[in-house]
Amino acid sequence: MTNPNNATISTVHTADFTSGHALQIPTLRILQDDGTIYPGATAPDLDQETALKMYHSMSFIRVLDERMLAAQRQGRISFYMQCLGEEAATVGSAAALDDKDMIMAQYREQGALRYRGFSLEQFMNQLFSNEKDLGKGRQMPVHYGSKDIYYMTISSPLGTQIPQAAGYAYAQKLRGLSNVTICYFGEGAASEGDFHAGLNMAAVHKAPVLFFCRNNGYAISTPANEQFKGDGIACRGVGYGMKAIRMDGADILAVYQATKMARDHAIATNEPVLLESIAYRLGAHSSSDDPSGYRSKEEEEQWRKNDPISRYRLWLIAKGWLDDAADKAQIEALRGEILDALKVAEKVAKPGIEHLISDVYAEPIPELERQLTELKAHICKYPDAYPITSGRM
Structure with missing residues (x-):
């Protein structure tokens, strides 16, 4: 027997409900907190150069976030958003892409931007909205964009990039390109109508787009358990007829492997994939937010033990790819470079x-x-x- 969509369906002869929890998607984990590989897991095939580029991108963003939040508190910039705790999700996924795959970000994906090659000077020019800013000073801080590295300029309203990503990926297919579009958004944005419209359009028209949901526990102050029922976000992809995978978003090896597998599938079949990253937002939603009003310090400290950079760092050291002392010296030097770049950018004139x-x-x-x-x-x-x-x- 087939349904109107020509899909084979099974039949029953007594009425019963299908539980909403019948589909529970597992979470892919490869890297343990101590930097070792889980028993039975296999690390993805990474060369040393790529692995170190991933690590240095994460470290750069961690230091940049610390410095620029302090700059906002000093009144030197108007606004800032950190990706503290989610560096592995954005860098690991970007590393699994081709350089000409389009990135459509929400606003916490500066790790992907850095991995693509966005320079320290370019970061600073955007944050200070000066005349060297690629966006000509017309965007809020952290609303990055760069045509040269296939990173679509960020827009503030939630979810608008989701249907846009479906359309862009469909155009990639029509043009015969061997590329995909990756679209990042939070679990809060998955409650927007654009989420459902975008996923349905991509599934029906078979667009090679990777929908990457960063489920970080909170939509500003609203916890996930007050946003939706059911097993997170990944199961919704199955409902729309697409492949779905969930991974530990603080495990960069799991993120890389899941994204690479999703990209390979999208290229081979011209079908979308929904990925869900589970990684706690360790910082505030933005510089305008005070998380102490809706979550406890104890909760934050518990998740802080799951730091994505420290566990990956231990793995790299164990492989002999990273020297502990040299890395600490490089991080310290980076702090100085960022502060120097800040002092230069804030003195550059504003756009005409x-x-x-x-x-x-x-x-x-x-x-x-x-x-x-x-x-x-x-x-x-x-x-x-x-x-x-x-x-x-």
Whole structure:
């Protein structure tokens, strides 16, 4: 017997419910907290150069996050978001991709950006919205983007990139490209309508997109158990007719292996895959958030033992690929480099006001030009309220 979708179905002759917990997806784990491999597990095939690039990308982001949150507290930048505790999820997944696979991020994927080659100077220019910023100062801090390294500019509203990723991946297929799109989002964004529309579109049209859900326990202040019932997010992929896999998001080897397997499947079949990373958000949601209002210090400390960088570091040292003393010296030197780059970037002039309307269309339309003229007149009328570097307007 077949259903309207031409899929073979089984039949029963007595009524009974199927429990929502009938499908419980296991969590892939390879690397233990002490840096050893779980019994029965096999580490992915990584060469030393790639393995160290992954580690240094994670370490860079950890130090950058520490320094830039401090800069926000000092009033030097307006806003910041850390990926503390989720470095393995973003770096490990990016490492499993081809350099021309499109990345559509949410806002906590700076690890993927760093792995792709985004420089320290580029990070700083974006965070300070200066005239060297690739986005011309028109985005909030941490809303990165780079056409050169296939990293779509981040947008603040939750979930908007999910249907966009389905469409972009479908276009990749139509063009005959051997590439995929990876789309990152949190478990909170999986409650948005765009999540369901995007996954359904990708499944029906067979788009090679990897939907990567970072389930970090909280949608700002709302814990996961108050957001949804059922077995997390991965099981929803099965409901939409796609492959799904869940992994320990603090285990970079598990993330890398799962993402590589998902990419191989998407390329071979032109089908989407849903991946779910389980990794606790150790920091606040953003610099505007105080997590002490909704979770305990004891909870945070319990998860802190599951640090993604320390366990991977132990694995690298055990393999003889990383020297303990040299690494500590390099981390210390990195702190100095980041502080130096910060001091340079914050002194660079802001973009000229004309960049507010450039690149919106191929040529600025009359309506935008009229608005810009009105804005300039307003600024000239109230110069004390809008301090502008001489000649910048």
